Amino acid sequence: MRPSPIAVHPETDQEEVARMVARYDLAALPVVDDAGRMLGVVTVDDVMDVLVEEGAEDVLKFGAVAQGQADETYFTTPITASVRRRIVWLLFLFVAGSITANVLRLFEAELEQVVALSFFIPLLIGTGGNTGAQTVSTLIRAMALNEVRLRDVWRVLARELLVGVILGFLLAIIAFGRAFLEVPMASLAITVALSVMAICIWANIIGAMVPMAARRFGIDPALISAPLITTLVDASGLAIYLLIAKALLGL
The missing domain is CATH 1.10.357.20 (SLC41 divalent cation transporters, integral membrane domain)
Known part of the structure; x- marks a missing residue:
């Protein structure tokens, strides 16, 4: 039993949650409210999705390209949207x-x-x-x-x-x-x-x-x-x- 478990709050940034899971080698991270009551868990699978999303966002930012919708791919992104995100x-x-x-x-x-x-x-x-x-x-x-x-x-x-x-x-x-x-x-x-x-x-x-x-x-x-x-x-x-x-x- 861990008397003081590592936990996060609902408003904790998703990148910080991913860092905590990686730092402490956790399979799941509990989400609690201010009173310490359990609200849910964040699993390693959730963290992997976050890391992929954040990594893609950072790559685009490094090229000075604005981030589009999460479900957009290279070929489904309209040409006009691609131009608009780059031109500024x-x-x-x-x-x-x-x-x-x-x-x-x-x-x-x-x-x-x-x-x-x-x-x-x-x-x-x-x-x-x-x-x-x-x-x-x-x-x-x-x-x-x-x-x-x-x-x-x-x-x-x-x-x-x-x-x-x-x-x-x-x-x-x-x-x-x-x-x-x-x-x-x-x-x-x-x-x-x-x-x-x-x-x-x-x-x-x-x-x-x-x-x-x-x-x-x-x-x-x-x-x-x-x-x-x-x-x-x-x-x-x-x-x-x-x-x-x-x-x-x-x-």
């Missing part, structure tokens, strides 16, 4: 993406002086986006499992800063070699290497801050984090690269 975020990201074009216009003179700088823009933007996406994915999973809470924000930032430094250093070594092989110019290779390191660190910090800030303001981190990270890191990473180039190459 795409418009927002389209407008935000114009920042990248503005950054390029701002440094147009520098790019004209050293055309080779443009060769490495896709590499740097891609590296920043991938680094930020990894951080966001890792952190959102930890937040969903209650491994990370809002009070852990400084620990998270410190941890991701250290991870960013290590990753950035390792990638910078590879970036230096690749840049030097493509354009045998030491100053340019150093610029690319330092930019890779700085962008990795910055992407990790942004990737940690955005989900925590979203949770702080009551927004689902899975909905906003991944698309916003890509847009922010693209524009800011490009600015970091060109500022470093301007300083090192004397442009």
Whole structure:
């Protein structure tokens, strides 16, 4: 007999119920009222349905797509509904993406002086986006499992800063070699290497801050984090690269 059984109330969030069943390895979880009277049970089968539903919802949110009806499938969803759920975020990201074009216009003179700088823009933007996406994915999973809470924000930032430094250093070594092989110019290779390191660190910090800030303001981190990270890191990473180039190459 368990004198103090683990139980939940009717208003307990279904994700929290699923976490409790997994954490305590339960076959069923009693549902009780405020007086402790039993109202029913949640079984492992119920939890599996919840996990599938929540997992599908999070995947859609990560792609900035609104959730449809529970019984909808890919082919039964009307085309108009699919467009409506995607267009809002795409418009927002389209407008935000114009920042990248503005950054390029701002440094147009520098790019004209050293055309080779443009060769490495896709590499740097891609590296920043991938680094930020990894951080966001890792952190959102930890937040969903209650491994990370809002009070852990400084620990998270410190941890991701250290991870960013290590990753950035390792990638910078590879970036230096690749840049030097493509354009045998030491100053340019150093610029690319330092930019890779700085962008990795910055992407990790942004990737940690955005989900925590979203949770702080009551927004689902899975909905906003991944698309916003890509847009922010693209524009800011490009600015970091060109500022470093301007300083090192004397442009």
